[in-house]
Amino acid sequence: MYxxxxxxxxxxxxxxxxxxVDIGLHQGSTWSPFLFMVIMDELTREIQDEVPxxxxxxxxIVLIDETRGGPNAKLxxxxxxxxxxxxxxxxxxxxxxxxxxxGAEADSGEVTIGGxxxxxxxxxxxxxxxxxxxxxxDEDINHRIRVGWEKWRKAxxxxxxxxxxxxxxxxxxxxxxxxxxxYGAECWPIKKTLRPKG
Numbered sequence: 495m496y497x498x499x500x501x502x503x504x505x506x507x508x509x510x511x512x513x514x515v516d517i518g519l520h521q522g523s524t525w526s527p528f529l530f531m532v533i534m535d536e537l538t539r540e541i542q543d544e545v546p547x548x549x550x551x552x553x554x555i556v557l558i559d560e561t562r563g564g565p566n567a568k569l570x571x572x573x574x575x576x577x578x579x580x581x582x583x584x585x586x587x588x589x590x591x592x593x594x595x596x597g598a599e600a601d602s603g604e605v606t607i608g609g610x611x612x613x614x615x616x617x618x619x620x621x622x623x624x625x626x627x628x629x630x631x632d633e634d635i636n637h638r639i640r641v642g643w644e645k646w647r648k649a650x651x652x653x654x655x656x657x658x659x660x661x662x663x664x665x666x667x668x669x670x671x672x673x674x675x676x677y678g679a680e681c682w683p684i685k686k687t688l689r690p691k692g
Contacts, residue, residue: 527552537579541571551621562603565590569607585610591618591627623678631682642675 499515531552535542542548548568549556557568573583590605590612605612616627624634646653649670653663 537581538572538575541568541575543568554620556620562592562605565605566603569605569612573608583607585612588612589615589618591615591625593625593627593629634678635682638675638677638679641677642671645671645674 500512501515502512503510531550534550534553538550542550543557546556547558549558555572557565557572559565559568569583576583585607588607592614605614617624617633619625624631624637626633649666652658652666653671
């Protein structure tokens with residue numbers, strides 16, 4: 495696929511001469527995540543459950559079950575499927591979150607990968623959203639507000655410049671600040687106590 499690949503560098507001074515690219519597929523290549531997802535999907539096709547019981551995005555995998563034994567069984571299948579093909583299922587980056595939405599008590603025991611106990615957390619971030627143990631969204635909303643303010647600060651020179659047309663400022667605000675602020679908001683079950691923050 496990459497045989498004979500050539501590129502040049504564009505700068506303010508002009509473009510360089512074309513030169514060969516000999517490193518093949520690398521981390522910054524746009525093909526890397528696509529090919530990785532295709533391979534992951536193929537390697538795990540026989541063990542994937544329906545959404546939302548199994549969600550796979552690039553190297554981030556979410557396994558959901560109603561009992562603690564369920565994730566242990568799923569992790570065993572995932573570990574065998576991936577590690578038998580040369581991949582490594584990270585023990586240090588894996589974590590689990592228990593949500594007691596049904597009100598039923600959790601069964602005793604631990605979640606493990608190949609004998610290594612996976613730490614239980616009260617919240618974790620998945621694809622930019624923060625999930626909480628009690629089902630609250632306070633932390634996710636606070637995170638989105640911080641991100642919105644950060645984007646505002648970065649774009650404030652443009653947004654506050656009197657020489658820039660108001661319509662252009664509006665478009666920049668919509669695409670930079672508001673988009674970052676409202677990411678995932680369509681899934682939020684807003685409570686009355688959170689409305690003043692909006």
